[in-house]
Each structure stands twice: as C-alpha cells, then as structure tokens.
Amino acid sequence: MRLFAVVAGIVTLLAGPVAAQPDRAGDFDYYVMALSWSSNWCALEGDARGEDQCLPGRDLGFTLHGLWPQHETGWPEWCRTGQRDPSRRESAAMADIMGSGGLAWYQWKKHGRCSGLPPQDYFALSRDAFDAVRMPEVFSKVTQDLELPARVIEDAFLEADPRLTRDMVTVTCRAGLVQEVRICLTRDLEPRDCGRDVRRDCTLPDAGLNALR
16 A cells, blocks of 8 residues: 555656646636726826826726626636737837836736637727727716725716616725725626626725826
C-alpha cells in the first residue's frame, strides 16, 4: 500500500499541474453594459493618473465603461481570439463616449475579445448599446456635489426608460461614491434580467454624486 502511494505521488509530480482552460471567445449568454459617472471616476482614479477625461469643461456625465460578455453565473475575460486587435485610431474613436482611447483598448483586451467579434464590430455594438440608453435629463444638471440614496439613481433610469425593470439595472458604489450603473442586455441589445451575481445594488442612503466637470 505504501509503495502504491509513493508511485502515485511520483506520477502526479511528473504530470505537473493541470492548466486551466482559457475562456472561449463568443461563448457567453448576455451583456452587461457598465456606465461610470465620470466625475466620481476621476475622484477615485482618473485625477491621480492625470487623465484628460478629468480636465475642467468636459461636462461628462455617465460614460461607457464597457460592454461585458456575461455568463448566467460569472463571466469570461482575457479570452483568446483569432480576431486582430484594434488600431490606435479605432480605440481613440471611442473616446467621445468612453472618455479615452486607452480605456477602449483595455476593455477590448479584457472583455471585447470574449465577444468573438472583430474590434470594429465590438466597438460599433458598444456604441449602439450606449446610444440606446435613455439617459435621465436630471444628470445633465448636476452642478454641485450631491449626496442621495443610491436607489434614486436607479429610479431615474427606470423612469427614463419604461422598458427597464429593477432586475435589469444595478447601481454600484465605491468609497461612498456612486460608481456605476449596470444594465443587462441580450446579445441583440434588448434589456433583460441580470444574473443574481450581477444584482448587487448599492444601498447607501447618502451616496456621493460629484458635480459635472
């Protein structure tokens, strides 16, 4: 018995660790569109990095953080794909809705490759998803820092777009600030319920929403 255990141990060592299988491009169930409140993102990250997005006068409200392929539970990322990477010009062209071409490039690498689409189609789909959002007008009038229940942000999106329900939208917070609004979409960009692992609403009664810059 002892000899068997020793032999088994040697075989295991020789075989080495079993490599995890990479996520497969195109293998997912739906999308999560993440919208960041630009001024809060700048306070949390962008200012420290000197991002152009955070310069005064940009007047950016909710910007597109990314369009993320999602499983019913969990999500793929850093997928291998036969598609080429986007050119610098293609990434830079997304800056008007994403804040910077650098973010567009990063989102392609981490999430876009998992869509199975070529970069020009993935960016076009991301723009279509963003343009389809009926952005609540009240957010264009945030000229001073506010504190409000995070649920109010979700309520505003539901009121602006009757197609949405609470199970289709979630609001996240970070360091006491509203971080993102996440909207779940089918692969055809129709609103749908989010998976349970996505529905993690911020419950802060005094979440910060910094003024437009």
